[in-house]
Amino acid sequence: MKKTLQEYKSVIEPVWCPGCGDYGVLSALQKALLSLEISPEEIIAVSGIGCSGRLSHYLNTYSLHGTHGRAVPLALGAKAARPDATVLAVGGDGDGLGIGGGHIAHAARKNVDITYLLIDNRIYGLTKGQSSPTTPVGLTTKTSPYGVYEDALAVLPIFLAYDISFIARAVSTNLRELTDTLAAAIRHKGMSMVYVLSPCRTFPVLDAKEMKSLFQPLPDDHSRTDKMNAMELAYVTEPMYTGVFYQVEKPTLEDRLQAEIARACGKENGGERIQIEQVLNSFA
Numbered sequence: 001m002k003k004t005l006q007e008y009k010s011v012i013e014p015v016w017c018p019g020c021g022d023y024g025v026l027s028a029l030q031k032a033l034l035s036l037e038i039s040p041e042e043i044i045a046v047s048g049i050g051c052s053g054r055l056s057h058y059l060n061t062y063s064l065h066g067t068h069g070r071a072v073p074l075a076l077g078a079k080a081a082r083p084d085a086t087v088l089a090v091g092g093d094g095d096g097l098g099i100g101g102g103h104i105a106h107a108a109r110k111n112v113d114i115t116y117l118l119i120d121n122r123i124y125g126l127t128k129g130q131s132s133p134t135t136p137v138g139l140t141t142k143t144s145p146y147g148v149y150e151d152a153l154a155v156l157p158i159f160l161a162y163d164i165s166f167i168a169r170a171v172s173t174n175l176r177e178l179t180d181t182l183a184a185a186i187r188h189k190g191m192s193m194v195y196v197l198s199p200c201r202t203f204p205v206l207d208a209k210e211m212k213s214l215f216q217p218l219p220d221d222h223s224r225t226d227k228m229n230a231m232e233l234a235y236v237t238e239p240m241y242t243g244v245f246y247q248v249e250k251p252t253l254e255d256r257l258q259a260e261i262a263r264a265c266g267k268e269n270g271g272e273r274i275q276i277e278q279v280l281n282s283f284a
Protein backbone atom coordinates (compact mmCIF):
# COMPACT_ATOMS: atom_id res chain seq x y z
CA MET A 1 0.00 0.00 0.00
CA LYS A 2 1.23 3.50 -0.82
CA LYS A 3 2.78 5.27 2.14
CA THR A 4 1.59 8.64 3.46
CA LEU A 5 3.53 11.54 4.96
CA GLN A 6 1.68 10.98 8.23
CA GLU A 7 3.51 7.65 8.68
CA TYR A 8 6.81 9.54 9.07
CA LYS A 9 5.48 11.95 11.73
CA SER A 10 5.84 10.95 15.37
CA VAL A 11 3.17 11.61 18.00
CA ILE A 12 5.50 14.12 19.69
CA GLU A 13 4.79 17.75 18.73
CA PRO A 14 7.88 19.87 17.95
CA VAL A 15 8.73 22.43 20.63
CA TRP A 16 10.94 24.62 18.41
CA CYS A 17 10.28 28.38 18.49
CA PRO A 18 7.76 29.63 15.92
CA GLY A 19 9.62 30.40 12.67
CA CYS A 20 12.62 28.15 13.45
CA GLY A 21 14.28 26.81 10.29
CA ASP A 22 14.37 23.32 11.81
CA TYR A 23 10.67 22.89 10.91
CA GLY A 24 11.65 23.14 7.25
CA VAL A 25 14.39 20.53 7.64
CA LEU A 26 12.00 18.12 9.37
CA SER A 27 9.34 18.56 6.71
CA ALA A 28 11.84 18.10 3.84
CA LEU A 29 13.29 14.98 5.46
CA GLN A 30 9.86 13.40 5.93
CA LYS A 31 9.03 14.17 2.28
CA ALA A 32 12.36 12.73 1.10
CA LEU A 33 11.81 9.49 3.05
CA LEU A 34 8.28 9.23 1.65
CA SER A 35 9.55 9.78 -1.91
CA LEU A 36 12.03 6.92 -1.42
CA GLU A 37 9.28 4.76 0.15
CA ILE A 38 11.56 3.59 2.95
CA SER A 39 9.42 2.08 5.71
CA PRO A 40 9.72 3.94 9.03
CA GLU A 41 10.74 0.68 10.79
CA GLU A 42 13.74 0.40 8.43
CA ILE A 43 15.11 3.79 9.53
CA ILE A 44 17.30 4.69 12.52
CA ALA A 45 17.65 8.42 13.27
CA VAL A 46 20.44 9.36 15.65
CA SER A 47 20.95 12.88 16.94
CA GLY A 48 23.28 14.90 19.12
CA ILE A 49 22.23 17.59 21.61
CA GLY A 50 20.86 20.97 20.54
CA CYS A 51 17.59 22.33 19.17
CA SER A 52 18.48 20.54 15.91
CA GLY A 53 19.15 17.36 17.90
CA ARG A 54 15.47 17.22 18.81
CA LEU A 55 14.65 16.40 15.20
CA SER A 56 14.96 12.65 15.79
CA HIS A 57 12.06 12.84 18.32
CA TYR A 58 9.73 14.04 15.62
CA LEU A 59 10.32 11.22 13.16
CA ASN A 60 8.27 8.05 13.46
CA THR A 61 11.38 5.88 13.11
CA TYR A 62 13.74 4.16 15.51
CA SER A 63 15.57 7.00 17.14
CA LEU A 64 18.38 7.65 19.54
CA HIS A 65 19.06 11.07 21.10
CA GLY A 66 22.68 10.72 22.13
CA THR A 67 25.10 13.00 23.91
CA HIS A 68 26.48 16.32 22.69
CA GLY A 69 28.74 15.89 19.66
CA ARG A 70 28.30 12.14 19.35
CA ALA A 71 25.71 11.78 16.59
CA VAL A 72 28.24 10.46 14.07
CA PRO A 73 29.91 7.71 16.16
CA LEU A 74 26.49 6.56 17.39
CA ALA A 75 25.20 6.41 13.82
CA LEU A 76 28.33 4.53 12.78
CA GLY A 77 27.68 1.96 15.51
CA ALA A 78 24.02 1.67 14.51
CA LYS A 79 24.99 1.05 10.88
CA ALA A 80 27.64 -1.53 11.81
CA ALA A 81 25.04 -3.41 13.89
CA ARG A 82 22.19 -3.05 11.39
CA PRO A 83 23.74 -2.73 7.90
CA ASP A 84 20.29 -3.24 6.33
CA ALA A 85 18.84 -0.09 7.98
CA THR A 86 18.80 3.44 6.60
CA VAL A 87 20.79 5.36 9.20
CA LEU A 88 20.49 9.14 9.61
CA ALA A 89 22.63 11.34 11.87
CA VAL A 90 21.39 14.83 12.80
CA GLY A 91 23.03 17.65 14.72
CA GLY A 92 23.87 21.33 14.83
CA ASP A 93 26.96 23.42 14.13
CA GLY A 94 28.03 23.32 17.77
CA ASP A 95 27.37 19.60 18.00
CA GLY A 96 29.01 18.60 14.74
CA LEU A 97 31.71 21.22 14.18
CA GLY A 98 32.59 22.12 17.79
CA ILE A 99 32.61 19.32 20.36
CA GLY A 100 31.99 16.58 17.77
CA GLY A 101 34.14 17.98 14.97
CA GLY A 102 36.81 15.30 15.22
CA HIS A 103 34.41 12.46 14.42
CA ILE A 104 33.54 13.50 10.87
CA ALA A 105 37.02 12.88 9.47
CA HIS A 106 37.10 9.29 10.71
CA ALA A 107 33.57 8.43 9.58
CA ALA A 108 34.60 9.81 6.17
CA ARG A 109 37.72 7.58 6.10
CA LYS A 110 35.49 4.57 6.72
CA ASN A 111 32.88 5.80 4.20
CA VAL A 112 30.16 4.47 6.48
CA ASP A 113 26.82 4.41 4.67
CA ILE A 114 24.98 7.02 6.72
CA THR A 115 23.40 10.37 5.85
CA TYR A 116 24.44 13.23 8.11
CA LEU A 117 22.25 16.35 8.27
CA LEU A 118 24.41 19.04 9.80
CA ILE A 119 22.03 21.91 10.55
CA ASP A 120 23.98 25.15 10.85
CA ASN A 121 22.24 28.20 12.32
CA ARG A 122 25.67 29.70 13.18
CA ILE A 123 24.85 29.84 16.89
CA TYR A 124 24.26 27.62 19.92
CA GLY A 125 20.46 27.80 19.92
CA LEU A 126 19.46 25.44 22.73
CA THR A 127 21.82 26.97 25.29
CA LYS A 128 20.61 30.47 24.38
CA GLY A 129 22.89 32.18 21.94
CA GLN A 130 26.58 31.50 22.49
CA SER A 131 28.93 31.76 19.50
CA SER A 132 29.64 28.59 17.55
CA PRO A 133 32.47 27.57 15.19
CA THR A 134 30.54 29.15 12.29
CA THR A 135 29.47 32.44 13.91
CA PRO A 136 30.90 35.25 11.74
CA VAL A 137 33.93 37.09 13.14
CA GLY A 138 32.99 40.35 14.89
CA LEU A 139 29.42 39.34 15.78
CA THR A 140 28.27 40.15 19.30
CA THR A 141 26.82 37.12 21.11
CA LYS A 142 26.26 36.01 24.71
CA THR A 143 29.85 34.72 24.85
CA SER A 144 31.42 37.47 22.75
CA PRO A 145 30.20 40.80 24.17
CA TYR A 146 32.86 42.66 22.16
CA GLY A 147 32.43 40.57 19.04
CA VAL A 148 33.69 37.10 18.03
CA TYR A 149 37.48 37.25 17.75
CA GLU A 150 37.96 33.94 15.92
CA ASP A 151 37.49 33.19 12.23
CA ALA A 152 34.51 31.04 11.25
CA LEU A 153 35.30 27.58 9.89
CA ALA A 154 35.25 27.10 6.11
CA VAL A 155 32.94 24.11 6.38
CA LEU A 156 32.55 22.78 2.84
CA PRO A 157 36.28 22.90 2.03
CA ILE A 158 36.91 20.87 5.20
CA PHE A 159 34.38 18.22 4.12
CA LEU A 160 35.99 18.13 0.67
CA ALA A 161 39.42 17.69 2.23
CA TYR A 162 38.03 14.80 4.31
CA ASP A 163 36.91 13.23 1.01
CA ILE A 164 33.35 12.51 2.20
CA SER A 165 31.87 10.63 -0.76
CA PHE A 166 28.73 12.84 -1.08
CA ILE A 167 28.76 16.53 -0.10
CA ALA A 168 25.86 18.92 -0.59
CA ARG A 169 24.85 22.31 0.76
CA ALA A 170 21.19 23.29 1.09
CA VAL A 171 19.02 25.83 2.89
CA SER A 172 15.96 25.20 5.04
CA THR A 173 14.17 28.05 3.27
CA ASN A 174 14.06 26.15 -0.07
CA LEU A 175 12.06 23.03 0.74
CA ARG A 176 11.87 21.61 -2.75
CA GLU A 177 15.63 21.68 -3.29
CA LEU A 178 16.31 20.43 0.25
CA THR A 179 13.90 17.49 -0.22
CA ASP A 180 15.56 16.49 -3.52
CA THR A 181 19.04 16.86 -2.02
CA LEU A 182 18.14 14.74 1.00
CA ALA A 183 16.64 12.04 -1.20
CA ALA A 184 19.81 11.97 -3.34
CA ALA A 185 21.97 11.82 -0.21
CA ILE A 186 20.00 8.92 1.29
CA ARG A 187 20.16 7.05 -2.05
CA HIS A 188 23.96 7.50 -2.14
CA LYS A 189 25.91 4.39 -1.06
CA GLY A 190 28.53 5.65 1.37
CA MET A 191 28.76 8.63 3.71
CA SER A 192 26.60 11.53 2.61
CA MET A 193 26.80 14.96 4.17
CA VAL A 194 23.96 17.43 3.74
CA TYR A 195 25.11 20.73 5.20
CA VAL A 196 21.92 22.74 5.77
CA LEU A 197 21.99 26.47 6.55
CA SER A 198 18.95 27.20 8.69
CA PRO A 199 17.94 30.41 10.48
CA CYS A 200 17.47 30.52 14.25
CA ARG A 201 14.56 32.91 14.85
CA THR A 202 15.36 33.63 18.52
CA PHE A 203 19.13 34.23 18.25
CA PRO A 204 19.30 35.28 14.61
CA VAL A 205 22.55 35.19 12.67
CA LEU A 206 21.13 34.07 9.32
CA ASP A 207 18.19 36.06 8.00
CA ALA A 208 15.55 34.01 6.16
CA LYS A 209 14.80 36.83 3.68
CA GLU A 210 18.46 37.57 2.93
CA MET A 211 19.12 33.85 2.43
CA LYS A 212 16.81 33.83 -0.61
CA SER A 213 19.20 36.07 -2.57
CA LEU A 214 22.44 34.96 -0.91
CA PHE A 215 22.11 31.28 -1.90
CA GLN A 216 21.89 30.21 -5.55
CA PRO A 217 22.01 26.76 -7.20
CA LEU A 218 25.39 25.49 -8.44
CA PRO A 219 26.19 26.19 -12.09
CA ASP A 220 24.59 23.54 -14.37
CA ASP A 221 27.95 22.55 -15.84
CA HIS A 222 29.54 21.67 -12.47
CA SER A 223 30.76 18.06 -12.58
CA ARG A 224 30.16 16.32 -9.23
CA THR A 225 33.35 14.27 -9.58
CA ASP A 226 35.56 17.33 -10.13
CA LYS A 227 36.88 17.87 -6.62
CA MET A 228 39.11 20.84 -7.42
CA ASN A 229 36.26 22.71 -9.09
CA ALA A 230 34.03 21.82 -6.11
CA MET A 231 36.69 23.27 -3.82
CA GLU A 232 36.79 26.52 -5.82
CA LEU A 233 32.98 26.81 -5.80
CA ALA A 234 32.91 26.06 -2.06
CA TYR A 235 35.00 29.18 -1.40
CA VAL A 236 32.71 31.49 -3.43
CA THR A 237 30.71 33.71 -1.07
CA GLU A 238 28.63 35.80 -3.50
CA PRO A 239 26.48 33.92 -4.21
CA MET A 240 26.85 30.94 -1.91
CA TYR A 241 26.06 27.87 -3.94
CA THR A 242 23.62 25.11 -3.04
CA GLY A 243 23.37 21.61 -4.51
CA VAL A 244 25.62 18.57 -4.73
CA PHE A 245 29.25 19.74 -4.81
CA TYR A 246 30.89 16.31 -4.86
CA GLN A 247 29.87 12.68 -5.31
CA VAL A 248 32.08 9.66 -5.91
CA GLU A 249 31.73 5.91 -5.43
CA LYS A 250 34.15 4.02 -3.23
CA PRO A 251 33.98 0.99 -0.89
CA THR A 252 31.83 1.49 2.19
CA LEU A 253 32.57 0.40 5.76
CA GLU A 254 30.23 -2.55 5.23
CA ASP A 255 32.11 -3.64 2.05
CA ARG A 256 35.43 -3.34 3.84
CA LEU A 257 34.23 -5.24 6.94
CA GLN A 258 32.75 -8.08 4.87
CA ALA A 259 36.03 -8.39 2.91
CA GLU A 260 37.98 -8.41 6.18
CA ILE A 261 35.71 -11.10 7.69
CA ALA A 262 36.09 -13.26 4.54
CA ARG A 263 39.90 -12.85 4.69
CA ALA A 264 40.05 -13.76 8.39
CA CYS A 265 37.71 -16.76 8.04
CA GLY A 266 39.65 -17.96 4.97
CA LYS A 267 42.94 -17.85 6.85
CA GLU A 268 41.75 -19.13 10.25
CA ASN A 269 38.74 -21.39 9.56
CA GLY A 270 38.94 -22.84 6.04
CA GLY A 271 36.54 -20.18 4.75
CA GLU A 272 33.76 -21.08 7.22
CA ARG A 273 32.23 -18.31 9.31
CA ILE A 274 33.92 -18.30 12.75
CA GLN A 275 31.45 -18.83 15.60
CA ILE A 276 31.73 -16.98 18.91
CA GLU A 277 32.13 -20.35 20.76
CA GLN A 278 35.31 -21.02 18.76
CA VAL A 279 36.74 -17.68 19.80
CA LEU A 280 35.88 -18.32 23.47
CA ASN A 281 37.25 -21.88 23.34
CA SER A 282 40.53 -20.59 21.92
CA PHE A 283 41.16 -18.95 25.31
CA ALA A 284 40.28 -22.11 27.31
Ligand SMILES: Cc1ncc(C[n+]2csc(CCOP(=O)(O)OP(=O)(O)O)c2C)c(N)n1
Nearest residue numbers: 049050051052068092093094095124125126
Ligand atom coordinates in the same frame (compact mmCIF):
# COMPACT_ATOMS: atom_id res chain seq x y z
C1 LIG B 1 29.40 17.73 26.95
C2 LIG B 1 28.42 18.84 26.84
N1 LIG B 1 28.87 20.11 26.76
C3 LIG B 1 27.99 21.13 26.65
C4 LIG B 1 26.64 20.88 26.64
C5 LIG B 1 25.67 22.04 26.55
N2 LIG B 1 25.10 22.18 25.22
C6 LIG B 1 23.94 21.58 24.90
S1 LIG B 1 23.45 21.94 23.34
C7 LIG B 1 24.83 22.91 23.11
C8 LIG B 1 25.07 23.66 21.82
C9 LIG B 1 24.01 23.46 20.81
O1 LIG B 1 24.33 24.17 19.64
P1 LIG B 1 24.20 23.53 18.23
O2 LIG B 1 24.88 22.22 18.18
O3 LIG B 1 24.64 24.53 17.24
O4 LIG B 1 22.65 23.20 18.10
P2 LIG B 1 21.40 24.20 17.98
O5 LIG B 1 20.80 24.27 19.33
O6 LIG B 1 21.92 25.52 17.51
O7 LIG B 1 20.53 23.54 16.98
C10 LIG B 1 25.64 22.93 24.23
C11 LIG B 1 26.90 23.68 24.33
C12 LIG B 1 26.21 19.54 26.73
N3 LIG B 1 24.92 19.21 26.66
N4 LIG B 1 27.11 18.54 26.84
Ligand code: SF4
Nearest residue numbers: 017020051125200201
Ligand atom coordinates in the same frame (compact mmCIF):
# COMPACT_ATOMS: atom_id res chain seq x y z
S1 SF4 C 1 16.39 28.80 19.80
FE1 SF4 C 1 16.67 29.06 17.58
S2 SF4 C 1 17.30 27.02 16.84
FE2 SF4 C 1 16.38 26.75 18.87
S3 SF4 C 1 14.22 26.29 18.49
FE3 SF4 C 1 14.39 28.50 18.83
S4 SF4 C 1 14.61 29.37 16.77
FE4 SF4 C 1 15.07 27.18 16.61
Ligand SMILES: [Mg+2]
Nearest residue numbers: 092093121123
Ligand atom coordinates in the same frame (compact mmCIF):
# COMPACT_ATOMS: atom_id res chain seq x y z
MG1 LIG D 1 23.51 25.81 16.12
